[in-house]
Amino acid sequence: MKTTADFVRLWTRHQTEVARYLATLVPNPHSAAEILQQVSVGLWEKWADYDPDRPFVPWAIRFAYFEVLKWRQKQARERLIFSDQTLENLHAAFENETPLQEARRAALEGCLKKLTPQEHRWLERRYGRGSLRSNAQEEGFSMNQVYYAMEQIRSRLLQCIQLCLKKEGWSDV
Amino acid sequence: MSDPRLNSLISRVIDQTATREETELLDELLNLNPEALTRYVQAVELHFNLESLGSAGSLESPQSPVLTPQNWKRWISTTSMAAGICVGLFAASLLQGYVQPRLQKNWVLFTENFESDPAPIASGVPQEPDHWSGDETRRTGSGPRVSPLNGHSMLQLVSADYQGKNAAAPSRTSSIWKLIDLRPYKSLCATGNFGVQLSAHFNAEPFEAPLQYMAYVSIHALDSETVRNGTLQDWKKLDSKALALNRGNRAVLDRDPRTWQRLNASLALPSPTDFLLLEIALKQTTPPDVPIQFGTQSIDGIRLILGRNSRLD
Numbered sequence: 407m408k409t410t411a412d413f414v415r416l417w418t419r420h421q422t423e424v425a426r427y428l429a430t431l432v433p434n435p436h437s438a439a440e441i442l443q444q445v446s447v448g449l450w451e452k453w454a455d456y457d458p459d460r461p462f463v464p465w466a467i468r469f470a471y472f473e474v475l476k477w478r479q480k481q482a483r484e485r486l487i488f489s490d491q492t493l494e495n496l497h498a499a500f501e502n503e504t505p506l507q508e509a510r511r512a513a514l515e516g517c518l519k520k521l522t523p524q525e526h527r528w529l530e531r532r533y534g535r536g537s538l539r540s541n542a543q544e545e546g547f548s549m550n551q552v553y554y555a556m557e558q559i560r561s562r563l564l565q566c567i568q569l570c571l572k573k574e575g576w577s578d579v
Numbered sequence: 580m581s582d583p584r585l586n587s588l589i590s591r592v593i594d595q596t597a598t599r600e601e602t603e604l605l606d607e608l609l610n611l612n613p614e615a616l617t618r619y620v621q622a623v624e625l626h627f628n629l630e631s632l633g634s635a636g637s638l639e640s641p642q643s644p645v646l647t648p649q650n651w652k653r654w655i656s657t658t659s660m661a662a663g664i665c666v667g668l669f670a671a672s673l674l675q676g677y678v679q680p681r682l683q684k685n686w687v688l689f690t691e692n693f694e695s696d697p698a699p700i701a702s703g704v705p706q707e708p709d710h711w712s713g714d715e716t717r718r719t720g721s722g723p724r725v726s727p728l729n730g731h732s733m734l735q736l737v738s739a740d741y742q743g744k745n746a747a748a749p750s751r752t753s754s755i756w757k758l759i760d761l762r763p764y765k766s767l768c769a770t771g772n773f774g775v776q777l778s779a780h781f782n783a784e785p786f787e788a789p790l791q792y793m794a795y796v797s798i799h800a801l802d803s804e805t806v807r808n809g810t811l812q813d814w815k816k817l818d819s820k821a822l823a824l825n826r827g828n829r830a831v832l833d834r835d836p837r838t839w840q841r842l843n844a845s846l847a848l849p850s851p852t853d854f855l856l857l858e859i860a861l862k863q864t865t866p867p868d869v870p871i872q873f874g875t876q877s878i879d880g881i882r883l884i885l886g887r888n889s890r891l892d
Contacts, residue, residue, distance in 0.1 A: 430623045433592050492606050499616045507624065514628055526638065533633025550695065557590035560625055
């Protein structure tokens, strides 16, 4: 017997994974947040159909994929939306990458320690609390400077993560 | 190893600063190349993880010094050097071999309105991609009669030479150049169906006869070997080393400061093309006894687009 509490428990535990999936398919964070809401409502409505013997996340992600397609049809003329073919490819790529997500997250912690204090400061400015624009303005930086710095740091972090995984013996990196 | 251009595109999409054209270009690249797809998925994942850490306050470093624009420049220069070492030789080839040219439109590879970047470096033909370089120029706002074509700034041609130029006589052509790395688009070049179109606008404060100027833009398609072996330093040999070149149409600069004259050059890309060398130039075409005069002529609104040859004209 699946109860409301079961749904709330599973959704609370796994909604971050669904949100990450949506961020991959929908670059606009506001649109992604909107779809995430639709997904949570939709999953609750379909809760009776859920087979508790099967894993929750793939079920939720499959549902989220169709929500993205529905949303895309409505927004076909909006900027910054990927084509259907790309969404399908991204969906497949996301599923391929899922097994190593946890390893990459762990590697990230080590890679962050290798950054210089200045690079940490850039990350705080971009991802920390407070408004990015007002932080940058107060300290006399243009937004272009912040974004350029982010591009460089994220690129370094990705390389570092990849190296870590390779050293740890993951075969498919 | 990474391809800087692809990384930059991904980064701009993640940071929501990409234009519609850039997003569409990434969309195409994600379909052409499974490795680009993987890189994009991993980059979004990283961004998401950093957001989670940031909102939890876990990104703070106790020793973080406050950055100032001064030490930012130092940081950027170090980072750029590091990035330059691995200029995407590996990842440029990622896009090869997945030839499904689905591009239906023309893609803007860059537009230049001289609004924010510094003026081109006055050091002749560039040796590295993505930077304007050439004769002496300066970025200016409106002049007495000429206003920028777009925005608030334009580029003024100050002279037809640069300090340290090795030339027997003063030059009569004032040029700026830009080297473009096309290796990320190699799979498109390989089809033989794609080309580029360069356009630029010219204008000048009023000038009297006998002064006269001829404007032109040119494109050289080059392979990596030509760029690597120093031929760019001896640019007079470039025509014979280029895989293809086009100097486009030429126009005598009119004397009306209200009109910006647009010049184009298109070039079908031969399959071995790795780089493009772009030139935007203005030549003083008066008799040799007339002194060379630059300083009131301007360039603005430069654009390079990539597209199917059939759609470029």
